[in-house]
Structure formats: C-alpha cells, structure tokens
Amino acid sequence: MASYAFKGGVHIPNPYPIKKPEVKQVAPPEQAALFLQQRAGGEQKPCVKVGDKVLTGQVIAKTSGKYPSYTHASISGVVLAIEKRPIPHPSGIDGVCIVIDSDGKDKWIEIEKCDQDFLRCAPSKVIQRIREAGIVGMGGAGFPTHAKISNAQGAQTLIVNATECEPGIMCDDALMQHYPREIIRGVEVLMHGCGAKKAIIAIEDDKQEAFNSLLMYNFNAHIEIVQIPTKYTSGAEKILIKTLLDIEIPSGEFASDYGVLCQNVGTVKAIYDAVIDNKPLISRIVTVTGSAVKEPRNYEARLGTSFASVVAQSKPNNKVHQIRMGGMMMGVDVPNIEHSIGKITNCIFVNNATLKPSVQSCIRCGQCNEVCPVGLLPQQLFWYAKSENMDRAMDYNLRDCIECRCCDIVCPSHIPLAQYFSFAKALHCKQTKEQQKADVARERFEFKEFRVERNKAERSEMMARKKEELKKKMAEDKTQKDKIAQAVARVKNKGALKK
C-alpha cells in the first residue's frame, strides 16, 4: 500500500477532541438571515419582496452570469426584511441579507421530482439539478459546484476530500458517521455527472469510525476509500491530488486540466440530497468548539440560524470571547457573534480572548522552510514582502503560496507570515495592473509623438515635392515662353523679309 505521505505540513492534534462526534439536530430557527454575497459570481439579487410569504426550499435570490447560483428559503414564513447586515468577514463589512420570520410550520414547496433513476438522466440534467439546488463547495471555498463539475467534464478520477485536515473541525467526521449510505450514493451521482470512471474517498487516519462506516456501505468496485496520514494541509486540493495520484499541478493550472475533479464530502452529501431526495441546500453540519465552550459538538442547522443560538447549546462560559469562522488555520476571525450560518460555515470557534504573543525579529531559523507544503522559503519571501521588493518576491515564487499558515504556526518569532504574503500578492496584482496602465499610456504617448513626427515629415516631403513640381513647371513654362518668343521672333523676321 502506498504511504500517502507528503513533504512539509504540520501535525496539530485536535485541541478540543470529543469521543464520538454526534450530530445534534437544531430546530428550525424563529428567524433566518440568509446572506446573498457569494464567493464567485457576485451578490445575488433577491426575487422576493418584504412581506412575501415563502415556503421552505423556495428560491428567494439568484444570480445569472458566469456562475449562476441560487439561495433558497431555509424555513417557511414571511420575508421580514431585506437589509444589510454584517457578514462573516474579518473586516466586519456588511452584506445584503434576506430575513425570514418563521410561521412555525416549516412547510415545504412542491419540488418537481426526477422520476427517473439518475443514471438514466443525462449528466447535464444532473448538473442542472445541482445548480438549481444552490450547491457550493462546502469545505469552505464556496465555489459553485455545478461550474466545477462542468469544467471537469470527462475527468478520469473523482477525488472526494474527506480529510478534514484542519484541526478542530469535526463536521465531516460526523457527517460520514451519520450519512455513509448517502455519501456513497452521492459519489455515484457525481461520477455520473462528470463521467469519472474511478473515485477515491480520502480520509485522515485519525477518523477511524468514519472510515469504517463508509467502508461498510461501499459496494461499488469503482469507489476506493483510503486513509492518509493525519497532517495539516493534507486536504489542500493540489496537495491531496499529489498524495493520491502523484500528480503535481503547478500554480495557475487546475485539477480539471489533469482529468481530476475534487469535491468535499459535505458537498457530496448535498448533491445526494439534491439529486436523489430533491432537496435544495438549506441546512448543513456545523462544529462548535473552542476553549470557551464546555461541550464541543456538531449541529445540523438550517442556513440562516444565528451563531449565538447554536453556540448557546454548547454551554459557553461568561468570559470575553474571540469568535472565528472556519478552522483554526484558515478560518477568519470575526468581530462578534452577530452572524448567521451560511453554506460555507463549517465551524465556529469560540475561544477565550487572549493576547497574541508579540512579534519578534526573524532569525532565519528555517523552521518555516521545513513545513511549507509547496517548498517555498517563507523567511526569504518575508524579507522581500516586507520591503515590498516584488521582483525578488516573485523570484522566490510568491505566487505559489497557498496561505495555509503552516509557517505561521512554527515561527518562533510569531511573525504572521501568511498575512504578509497575502498582502504582497495583492500588492503585486495592483502593481502589475498599474504597470499595464502605465505601459498603455506610454505606448499611446509614444505613438502620438510618432504620429506628429510622421505628419511633419510627410508634410515637408509633400511641400518639397510640390516645390519641385512647381520648379519643373516653371522651367517648362520658361521653355514654352522661349518657344513662343522664338516663334514670334520668327514671324517678325518673316514680316521684315517681306518688306
């Protein structure tokens, strides 16, 4: 058996482990706030008005364009407001939310059933259902799933990312233990949708129960379930592909270019719900954990449920909290708990607020080199990112940084390296754009100069030519005149002779 090891990465044990990750069902909320900002394709446009009655599963907002996407009502009731509310983003910016006030009935909208077995449907039909169910990458990326599948048509291999490598998150672990049958079925749907002949489900080896339960329900010879070593960044898409298939995909290229489609296991379950159960994406499993909660747990909650209501069930203490959405490595700190669960909310960390250790100087100890899964030299990059020496930073492959924060974790000087790199990338992008603009302006200016010069030259040439012509003409005129004069003289002479 292959060792499935990869270079770099860090092993961080789950800081708040629980014996058996159960999934606690959360009752549909009194109010649901669904935000419309998407990761790709811009903000959705509401297609309901304040005061409208909506049913569970009804489309309430959508976008068209390159990445069409939909949002569905997660409860039945009345649209209470369409207003700006803070969205889970480090800056605490606001985004448009549709707020639904529950009627307490949770009445579902009639959804047209796919009367055929999905295997008899055309793949395009399956993709359409996935699109209309509003499914996006549920591992945290939030990219519209249908678009990803469409791009990967004809893929050889489907990889189901069930690594859940971010320490602390347990929602996929719980999902696999609770819905193994649905997941295997979902994988089959997805294989049909993209045309892959083979699927690999990858699970980190610290989730033995999840592995066993999937194994028990897998009767498909084309689906392989493998355990890979527990080490953070094992679940980064390109790292996972390298681990499983030994294909290294350079930055700027995509898995689909190599005949691979990678999907998160939570997304696969949502696909099952959409295609087989005819349910759009209106709920998800969320882990609530952190130093400030007494009972870390997974909750299956409707989208739009407030953070506070699920966190309350995990018995938080009364101290000052630091809230983080997503994992402890790649999640984002949010200013407060006034948020609601969205499609990509896989985890809510509730930590006791602590002071961050102060940053010390980089001593080039090289611990960061050892853990970088893409083989960068973070300490060198840091030097150039800090001095904004973009050319050098590019020489040191800034572009390839996946911002996994492994370097941050091991840095003894507590330098927020990934933050510097993310900033440097943005700066480079801006500089490149400015450079392009400047280039265009310069070219335009130079062309204008050239044009003026050219016109001048053409004009003077023309003048010269005209002058020349005039001269010639004058010369011709002169000869003509001479001829006339001669003729006149001749005539005169003749007259004189006659006399």
Add this chain to the structure above:
Amino acid sequence: MTAVFSSTSQMMRQVIYALVLGISAAYAFFGWGIIVQIFLAVVVAIAVEATFLKIRKHPIKPAIADGSAILTAILLAISIPSIAPWWIVVVGVSFAIIFGKQLYGGLGNNPFNPAMLGYAFLLISYPLPMTTWASEFVNFSQAFDVIFNLNSNMVDALSGATRLDDVKIQLSLGKMMSELNLHSSAQAWINAGFLLGGLYLLARRVIFWHIPAAFLSGIIVTAFLVSLGDGEYLPVQNHLMLGATMLGAFFIATDPVSASTTPKGRLIYGFLIGVLIVIIRTFGGYPDGVAFAVLLMNIVVPLIDYYTQPKVFGK
C-alpha cells in the same frame, strides 16, 4: 512531527543549555577563567545592547529577553583564551554587539556572525593576548588576578601557546608528527562536550543536520587531501578534535541569521567552511581558521541562497 518553539528566546535558551557540556569540560581542564570571562561578557553584552537600543529608540526589554546578545557574549567568551585580560572581552563583546549586530539593525539583520566578527577583530588587533592560552587548571583567585591584571607575573606562569599554533611551529621546525606530544586530551574532551551539545540541538530540532554534517565532511575531505601531500601535516582526527572544530560545526556555523537557509545551500555553506578551516590552519598565518572561514562564507550566503532554492510544488 514538527517541533514548535514557543518563542525565539526559547530557541536561544536551548542553544545556551547545549553549551554547558563543552564549557564544563573547559572548566575541568583550565579552571575558572572561562567562567569569569562568560560572566563578564554577558554583563557587557547586556549593557551595550541596552545602551544601543536606547540610542536607536527601540524597546529594550524584549530585545534583551530574546537572549541573542547573551548567546553572542557566551560564544565569544568561550572562543577567547580563558586567561585573557578583562579588556579583551569587553572590547570584543562591544565590537560584536555594536558593529556586528546593532549597526545593521539588530537581531536578524546582521550579515556576519557577531561573535566571530568580535573574535576576528580581537585576533587581528591583539594577537598576543589572543593566543596566550592557559596550560593548566586555574583556580578562582588566580583567574581573577590574571584577568584583572592584579599580578603581572601570573600570565607567564599559567600560559602556553595555542595547541594548533604549537603544532604548526613544531612542524615548521622540522619535527615529525610522531615526535610531537600533542597533549590533546583536554582539547578532545572539550570538543566532545560541544559535539554532544550539538547532538542535543539536532535532536531538539533547533538546528538542522546539514551544516554540521557538511562542515565536518569539508574538514575531513580537505584534511585528507592535504595529508596526501609531501611533508608533515596534522592528521584528520586531530583536525576534528582540536581547536574550535565542534564548537564551530554545531554552534557557530549554524547561527541561523548569518548562515544559508536552503537545504542545498546549507550543505554548500557548511562544506566550504570546513574546507577553508583546514586551508587556513595548514597554510595560513593564524592558529585556527573557524572565525575567518565562517565570516568569509557569510559574505556569499545571499548568493548561495538565491541559487539553491528548493523545487517548488508543480515546477
């Protein structure tokens, strides 16, 4: 599994702990001198560093607490003769901290190893006291007398030449290697102490294996090649166990700030230091070459690092 150090100071402390064995061996053979020198050096380093940070308007406490100045002081103190007069260590440490570190912008910005810069400065400027080593155990009051110059006859009574220097002089006088009494057991013990400390640092992953391994290979290969030539030369094993070899391999060349940081670069850097050391010891005018070899290689580190970048994922 990756070692995670909670702070830079913790790493520095590990290095200081690892030095204890070698220092103890030096103490066992040559007495209190080294202890007094270390104490003096640390006090001077803290005072100078604090003063300069104040002049530069930088926070003083965190910089002192990171332990880097203290480590520099200790490394310099154990590199100089244990019976050198007090002003040697004061001048050396001050030079190391001011010109080796603070003028470049403090910790992390110095291209040269500060301790070795201080050492080289002292060796060039004051060759006599820098090559007058204790030849026997020195007790506390003797050490005090000789270092603070309280008894001028004491130096002659306690001193001898540097072992490596002595070997070179004897060889140049036409003696055969076999005729020399190397008296090298003390040096060998001290080197063994630093070797063990170095292995501890490797085990704790404070340093990586590349530099020490390449450094020692460089010495072995070059010493072997040199020994193939005509005439009498120091054998390979003596190169390894005499002078500052082990201190250099595990504590000096591995100073991360001034060393190469790429895996391949570290190998090149370490190996060339080893080569230079043997060349300086054999053909140079100075008794030991660790300081000069390290400083020379410090200069080329940016070049080495640039051309030895590891393969990036997918390229």
